[in-house]
Amino acid sequence: MDAVERHTWVVSRTVLLVEDDDRVRRALRLALEDEGFAVDEAATGEDGLQRVTASQPDVVLLDVMLPDTDGFSVCRQLRRISDVPVIMVTARTDSHDVVAGLEAGADDYVTKPLVAKELSARIRALLRRAATAGENGHPHRRIAAGELVIEPDEGLVTRDGEPLALTRTEFRLLVELATAEGRVRSREQLLDTVWGYGYFGDSRIVDVHVARLRAKVERDPAHPRHVITARGLGYRLAV
Amino acid sequence: MKTRRVREHARRGLWRHLRVGLRDRVILLFGLLGLVLTAALALTVWLLVSRYLVNQRMNTVVDEARFNAVSVQSGLGQYGLSVPEVMDRLATSRSSFALLNTDGEWYASAPRQGPRSLPSDLVKLVHSGVPATQRVDVEGQLLIAVGLPLDRSGDAYFELFQLDDLNRALSILSLTLVGAALAVSVVAMAFGRVVTRLALRPLAELTSVASAVARGDLGARLHGEDDPDLGGLARSFNHTADLLQRRVAADIRFAGDVSHELRTPLTTMLNSLELVQHRREELPGSVREPLDLLSEDLRRFSRLVVDLIDISRYDGQPAGEREEVRVVDLVRAAADATAGRPVTAVDPAAKDLVVHADKRRLERVVANLVENAELHGGGCLRVCVDAEVESVRIAVEDAGPGVPIEQRDRIFERFARTGPRRVGGVGLGLAIVASHVSWHGGRIWVEDREGGGARFVVSLPAEEV
Numbered sequence: 125m126d127a128v129e130r131h132t133w134v135v136s137r138t139v140l141l142v143e144d145d146d147r148v149r150r151a152l153r154l155a156l157e158d159e160g161f162a163v164d165e166a167a168t169g170e171d172g173l174q175r176v177t178a179s180q181p182d183v184v185l186l187d188v189m190l191p192d193t194d195g196f197s198v199c200r201q202l203r204r205i206s207d208v209p210v211i212m213v214t215a216r217t218d219s220h221d222v223v224a225g226l227e228a229g230a231d232d233y234v235t236k237p238l239v240a241k242e243l244s245a246r247i248r249a250l251l252r253r254a255a256t257a258g259e260n261g262h263p264h265r266r267i268a269a270g271e272l273v274i275e276p277d278e279g280l281v282t283r284d285g286e287p288l289a290l291t292r293t294e295f296r297l298l299v300e301l302a303t304a305e306g307r308v309r310s311r312e313q314l315l316d317t318v319w320g321y322g323y324f325g326d327s328r329i330v331d332v333h334v335a336r337l338r339a340k341v342e343r344d345p346a347h348p349r350h351v352i353t354a355r356g357l358g359y360r361l362a363v
Numbered sequence: 364m365k366t367r368r369v370r371e372h373a374r375r376g377l378w379r380h381l382r383v384g385l386r387d388r389v390i391l392l393f394g395l396l397g398l399v400l401t402a403a404l405a406l407t408v409w410l411l412v413s414r415y416l417v418n419q420r421m422n423t424v425v426d427e428a429r430f431n432a433v434s435v436q437s438g439l440g441q442y443g444l445s446v447p448e449v450m451d452r453l454a455t456s457r458s459s460f461a462l463l464n465t466d467g468e469w470y471a472s473a474p475r476q477g478p479r480s481l482p483s484d485l486v487k488l489v490h491s492g493v494p495a496t497q498r499v500d501v502e503g504q505l506l507i508a509v510g511l512p513l514d515r516s517g518d519a520y521f522e523l524f525q526l527d528d529l530n531r532a533l534s535i536l537s538l539t540l541v542g543a544a545l546a547v548s549v550v551a552m553a554f555g556r557v558v559t560r561l562a563l564r565p566l567a568e569l570t571s572v573a574s575a576v577a578r579g580d581l582g583a584r585l586h587g588e589d590d591p592d593l594g595g596l597a598r599s600f601n602h603t604a605d606l607l608q609r610r611v612a613a614d615i616r617f618a619g620d621v622s623h624e625l626r627t628p629l630t631t632m633l634n635s636l637e638l639v640q641h642r643r644e645e646l647p648g649s650v651r652e653p654l655d656l657l658s659e660d661l662r663r664f665s666r667l668v669v670d671l672i673d674i675s676r677y678d679g680q681p682a683g684e685r686e687e688v689r690v691v692d693l694v695r696a697a698a699d700a701t702a703g704r705p706v707t708a709v710d711p712a713a714k715d716l717v718v719h720a721d722k723r724r725l726e727r728v729v730a731n732l733v734e735n736a737e738l739h740g741g742g743c744l745r746v747c748v749d750a751e752v753e754s755v756r757i758a759v760e761d762a763g764p765g766v767p768i769e770q771r772d773r774i775f776e777r778f779a780r781t782g783p784r785r786v787g788g789v790g791l792g793l794a795i796v797a798s799h800v801s802w803h804g805g806r807i808w809v810e811d812r813e814g815g816g817a818r819f820v821v822s823l824p825a826e827e828v
Contacts, residue, residue, distance in 0.1 A: 145627050145631075147631045150631075151630065151634040151638075152630070152634055154635065155634035155635070155638050158638050189623065215622050215626050215627070235626075236626035236629070237626045237668075239634065240637055312692065326723065356828070
């Protein structure tokens, strides 16, 4: 991948770095800028939330350990004001941190020590699907699944005519299941198509996102009628 | 200390030799004690009762004999009856018979009895005018002989009493006493059993709690800290367990803190260096070699930190999340991605095999083995997945120098250095593999590949879907 292609591809893509360690923030900024991103910085959770509204970043990189408050609650607050893709940065891969981050609304996670090259691959995966959702589909497509109506090109999903507020990743996951037309999609397939993991990723990402999706589209998330678990295989959307 | 232990050992030698446990010993002792006490009691009872019964009987028979003697005397003297008439009128019971010695002749109330049945000492004593009683043994039967001199000199009346009923009563009594003694010792053993169970219950609880702690359940505690006898033990055990739990928690926290503290500066270093590497061409030639060295070792250092944190985190973590993983898919994805080219060869029979695995750990196993083959085995030749009986075999083959037999176990130890072949990475990769494989209930070994090189084989329990 040469530098010219990188730069043309991610023109004006802005990453907001929320990280309390000054040196890490500077090093990541330099490396991400080298990868062709524009970088905005915040040292505290408070500051980070303000920047999200002020500078409308394309993606947020959020450290779990912050001085004023932990990354999970920042993520929850952020979700109330924006559907921007969020990547959690954890120092540990312990179940607790990863699942807590995803449940707080993060779209993906990376662990330290993180290298800008891998990081930019993850960011691109998040941004690419955000773009394909609008560009690549058939025009004016509508998918109906019971009381749900999904319009991939509009980025819209309604239940009995009421629009539902999904994040971009949740929406993309729903569209991916909807286009399978009732067939089962394995966790690995979903990780590949929705998150861009060519190689096996962490299937907890899928499970937590499915849980979040159910909380929004199902009337009774404990007894889902739309997003169905196919035991040992994956998930499918009942149409 | 040592001598005490030796003596202790000698004292317990017999029990230990017989392999009798504490509980059985107590039960036996209880039984023995019961037996000894009741036997002594039974013996005393028997002696007293038999003496009393015999004395009582003596008095009765002497009275009866005296009455009969008077009646004989009066019959012969006052009424002038003949001897047979007198004998017929005697009030002898079924268990006694009379002998009369008058005018030098002997008369008996029963045909088979005669003066021979009487001891001669008794006869002599009675003839000398002294009434006497003696126990005699006639043909194995114990009898009481009572002799009374009559008024006419030379005449004497004897009566022999059978003691059958008394003997029967005494033998019933002794049987009863022996039975009671045995019953009491059985009851004592049962009591001993109950008592030892009660007494050993805290020990059983201690055993189960201690083994729970050993299994990794550090929250297990003994009850009964307020028990006056066992409180000390319970308190000191619980205290020790508290310390252990706190220590383990501190270790885990420490590993987490170290993780964060080391990963954060590593992030700075890796990213800054990556940037410099991108600008490599702009740098003077003399700087490029040290830059490469720095960059390579920084990557090694980073890998070491991640491995160390990984291995310390999984240490002492018996449980984990498992899911059904199609092993072929996982091996193919992990192996091909690590090698950067297709290396996986699949036995068709293994296609549908599923392993209950922690996916990330199993990926790590495959990735580390392939990486090991790439770095130290002259490149990974292929990764085979084969179906076995209720298991799956993953074999990673390389064309390197192989692993000498004497190092085949050591190679899976942490920081193992395999001779002159000082591995470029660090000695944790294979140790992590071994620990993850055993966590999944599998086995790992290394063998020679036909045609040179090494084959690392992982065998995991698997099932068909």
